[in-house]
Amino acid sequence: MPVMEDLLAETTFSDLGVDDLIRQGGISRSRFYVHFEDKGDLLAALAADTVTELIDHTLQWWSLPPGATLKDLVKITDGLVKTYLAHRHLLAAVVQVSTYDARVREVFSTMYEDALVRYADTLAEQQATGLVDPRLDAQRTVLLLSRMTEEGFYHLIGTGSGRDIKRLAGALTVIIWKTVYARARES
């Protein structure tokens, strides 16, 4: 139901009513409630797909193939930014609603924690094969970079203009490169 995403571009989640959703979506009230308990439930269902897409994409940051360069890393970041921007209202709503809706918060913090474990494991595999400096604290580094990215997407990318976004994406990629890959791959 992309209707919700369209509506979120114009109004906040708390001002959005189930009535607006069913009217714009052209579905009946009873059908809505067959599938969803309330609008928070719908938000969680919609955003879960987008967050899964972002997580799978982010995994590429931590599994750069041998011989890949900063340019390849730039492509991965650009893809992430594109996905984020396409769904930024939905994702911003998740951040806001998570503060007061425990169920929504639970869904996404579990996804996030699981993702961090996958990121750290992936990076550890790279360390085992010498593609990443083995001295790097894989677990905490992915935590720091993920939290930074999450906040920056919301507060910098989500509010920036086209030119700013390009430069911000470039700088983010350099931070990832220098932190994770530069030492093992530039020497």
Add this chain to the structure above:
Amino acid sequence: MSEPTVSRRARRRREVAEELLEAAKPLFAQGERFAEISVARLCEEADISRTTFYVYFDEGKPELLQAWFDDVMEELEGISEAWWKLDGTSRRDDLRSVITEIAGAYHRHADALAAVFEGALFEEPLSSAVDEVLDRNAASLESHLRRGQEQSWVDPSLPARESAQWLIMLLERAQLRIVQGVDPVELQMLIEAQTELLWNMLYLSSGSDRRAA
């Protein structure tokens, strides 16, 4: 002539803000959100009259959040000064002590800052006030990086402005969720990981002889 009065009021305002914070902490610990705690309840827990509350915070709860935020940021200002003094002669230990102070402040004041950042998602002018302080910190870090680039102790290929913006996201906005509620051992590990990240990112390339520091 009026200055002592003003500062006495400011001092008392700060005390009241601290008392309210201390009273709110047990409620936060039980999972209550600042947004859902009424002024009446807050005052009752703190044993402060509502009249007193509104003498100092006539705009209500968002103004109290602003006071909590200002207090922490004032503490962090001194820490940042120490950071801007770093240069080509600084060692990893110097950077580590700056990061230790920042992470420590966010860890100590996590309750207040969690309420502030959450409030800033919904409330104006709080949101703009937070943005303004963090933008200013990013601008200071940017100047620091530019000075380093001119003096060849920061990698000249780094985009100074955008790097500073991201690093402030890490050190400030994300810092809260990174350190909130962790034990002292984990806090130390997180400080170490951030020191490593910033040192490699900003300073390492200027001299490989400092790598072992």
